[in-house]
Amino acid sequence: MDFLLIILLIILTYFTGSIIEKRHFKKIIKREKALIRKPIISYGKRFTGRNKKIKKVELVTGETVISGDYFKNFAAGLKNFFGGRLTSFESVMDRGRREAILRMREKAKKASIIVNTRVEAVMLNDIYTGSVPQCAIIAYGTAITYE
Amino acid sequence: MILTNIESVPGMKIAKQLGLVSGSTVRAKNAIKDFGAGLKNMVGGELKSYTELLVEARKEAVARMEEQAKKLGANAVINVRFATSAITVGAAEVYAYGTAVIVKPIEV
Amino acid sequence: MNDDLEKRYLSVIEDNDNVSKTNVLSEFFFLLLGIFLICSAIYFSADYIAGVVIDNMTNEKQLKIEKLLSGDRVKTINAHNEEIKRLSQIKKRIVRMDKNLQGKSKFPIYEADMKEINAFVMPDGKIYFTSGLLDKINDEQILTFILAHELGHYAHRDHLKSIGRQIISATLLSLISFGQKDITSVVNGFSFADSISHSQKQEKMADLYANKVVLKLYGTNKGAIDFFEFLKKEEKVPEFLYYISTHPSNDARINLLKEQKAD
Numbered sequence: 001m002d003f004l005l006i007i008l009l010i011i012l013t014y015f016t017g018s019i020i021e022k023r024h025f026k027k028i029i030k031r032e033k034a035l036i037r038k039p040i041i042s043y044g045k046r047f048t049g050r051n052k053k054i055k056k057v058e059l060v061t062g063e064t065v066i067s068g069d070y071f072k073n074f075a076a077g078l079k080n081f082f083g084g085r086l087t088s089f090e091s092v093m094d095r096g097r098r099e100a101i102l103r104m105r106e107k108a109k110k111a112s113i114i115v116n117t118r119v120e121a122v123m124l125n126d127i128y129t130g131s132v133p134q135c136a137i138i139a140y141g142t143a144i145t146y147e
Numbered sequence: 148m149i150l151t152n153i154e155s156v157p158g159m160k161i162a163k164q165l166g167l168v169s170g171s172t173v174r175a176k177n178a179i180k181d182f183g184a185g186l187k188n189m190v191g192g193e194l195k196s197y198t199e200l201l202v203e204a205r206k207e208a209v210a211r212m213e214e215q216a217k218k219l220g221a222n223a224v225i226n227v228r229f230a231t232s233a234i235t236v237g238a239a240e241v242y243a244y245g246t247a248v249i250v251k252p253i254e255v
Numbered sequence: 256m257n258d259d260l261e262k263r264y265l266s267v268i269e270d271n272d273n274v275s276k277t278n279v280l281s282e283f284f285f286l287l288l289g290i291f292l293i294c295s296a297i298y299f300s301a302d303y304i305a306g307v308v309i310d311n312m313t314n315e316k317q318l319k320i321e322k323l324l325s326g327d328r329v330k331t332i333n334a335h336n337e338e339i340k341r342l343s344q345i346k347k348r349i350v351r352m353d354k355n356l357q358g359k360s361k362f363p364i365y366e367a368d369m370k371e372i373n374a375f376v377m378p379d380g381k382i383y384f385t386s387g388l389l390d391k392i393n394d395e396q397i398l399t400f401i402l403a404h405e406l407g408h409y410a411h412r413d414h415l416k417s418i419g420r421q422i423i424s425a426t427l428l429s430l431i432s433f434g435q436k437d438i439t440s441v442v443n444g445f446s447f448a449d450s451i452s453h454s455q456k457q458e459k460m461a462d463l464y465a466n467k468v469v470l471k472l473y474g475t476n477k478g479a480i481d482f483f484e485f486l487k488k489e490e491k492v493p494e495f496l497y498y499i500s501t502h503p504s505n506d507a508r509i510n511l512l513k514e515q516k517a518d
Contacts, residue, residue: 003444006441016191024192029269032268036264054157054158057156058149059227063205065200067192069191069192070190072191073437075279077438078286078290079282090275094274116153118229120230120231124197124233132189134194136201136239138205138231141152
């Protein structure tokens with residue numbers, strides 16, 4: 001009975017998934033706190049600092065590919081039937097985005113500001129077949145270093 | 148070559164616009180790493196092999212875009228955007244496009 | 256950057272605003288419970304509808320459907336003609352006792368060419384005793400009990416009810432598309448458990464029917480109890496496997512008969 005195999009996978013991946021998630025969030029929070037004095041902005045057309053002299057302009061990107069686990073997928077399938085927020089995947093997307101943005105910022109540590117940041121996400125596998133979704137997230141912006 | 152994703156290069160002015168340039172690439176990882184990623188998929192978390200795949204694809208796409216800009220005689224590409232999509236399971240296409248320009252430093 | 260602004264940045268970093276605070280596990284169990292309740296409602300209504308339709312069926316319709324459902328594919332041999340004749344005599348006495356069995360099938364009895372100890376009845380009333388059973392069991396009380404058990408299945412229209420139930424619940428379940436493959440396996444698991452429990456209930460009712468027949472004809476059901484003790488030794492199947500079996504365990508059947516010793 002593949003029913004039993006599914007139950008086993010659900011229990012196993014619930015535990016592995018929640019451990020991985022907690023660890024990842026801890027790391028993310030630590031790195032975000034380290035970069036707290038260097039915020040980034042999402043507009044670029046009229047940014048401050050026109051009067052300052054510019055040393056370097058660079059395009060920086062950060063990307064990551066993240067996936068849920070079997071338990072999250074199963075729980076989301078159940079919730080899908082009844083409707084509402086798919087809470088199990090919210091943490092996955094949040095982690096992915098924050099990770100991609102952090103990687104972008106860490107590449108531009110010496111920069112003064114990163115302007116016009118954009119974040120894009122794309123699904124890497126066919127979610128209609130019922131397999132666990134994998135999402136690629138890319139964040140990019142222009143890093144400006146003032147003199 | 149200077150790249151920015153805003154509509155100008157800060158501290159410089161645009162002397163001439165040369166048109167849209169783009170670079171794209173489709174990449175796939177080998178089957179063994181695919182299988183490993185499939186297992187990791189069940190467990191959850193970041194798929195490092197696919198991230199590498201994406202990074203390589205992005206670098207290549209940007210390099211091709213810069214090459215096109217060089218051919219046109221530009222020294223900067225502004226308003227760079229990325230479009231990523233999945234072609235098939237385990238393969239991703241990265242498409243980078245922007246406007247090639249010639250910039251000159253602003254006479255202060 | 257002044258301290259106040261830094262504190263506000265820290266609170267944005269640390270509070271996961273983009274993640275719900277609900278406990279994923281408790282939500283998951285509620286969802287499972289919801290699916291379970293929906294499935295139970297479906298099986299319950301399938302049971303009820305099938306019961307109503309079949310209990311109110313005319314005899315002609317019943318016979319027509321039964322003929323459709325039966326085949327002639329069981330291989331028979333004629334090794335135990337004496338026992339078959341004896342069983343036919345007993346069968347006539349049982350049919351005389353129950354109005355529900357009259358005016359329908361003639362219940363012809365055959366010997367099936369199989370080595371296991373088994374007896375079964377077809378939807379159209381043909382009864383088969385295996386060679387394995389006729390070799391090992393000679394006692395009249397036991398044979399009566401087995402024959403009455405199979406006739407009980409027919410009297411309760413068990414075949415029709417099972418099939419009707421399956422059709423209705425499968426139709427209702429397919430109307431509600433549950434979505435992904437994984438959930439369909441869970442629902443299949445529920446369906447399996449439901450059909451097992453229904454089948455065991457049917458066997459229990461057939462046992463009670465046969466028990467009444469045996470008590471009326473012989474005044475005791477000791478023969479039947481001995482038969483199940485014999486089966487216990489012969490089959491050597493561990494008790495817990497009966498949870499997923501279509502029949503109740505031998506111990507459970509023995510206990511049921513012991514409770515019903517006196518009518």
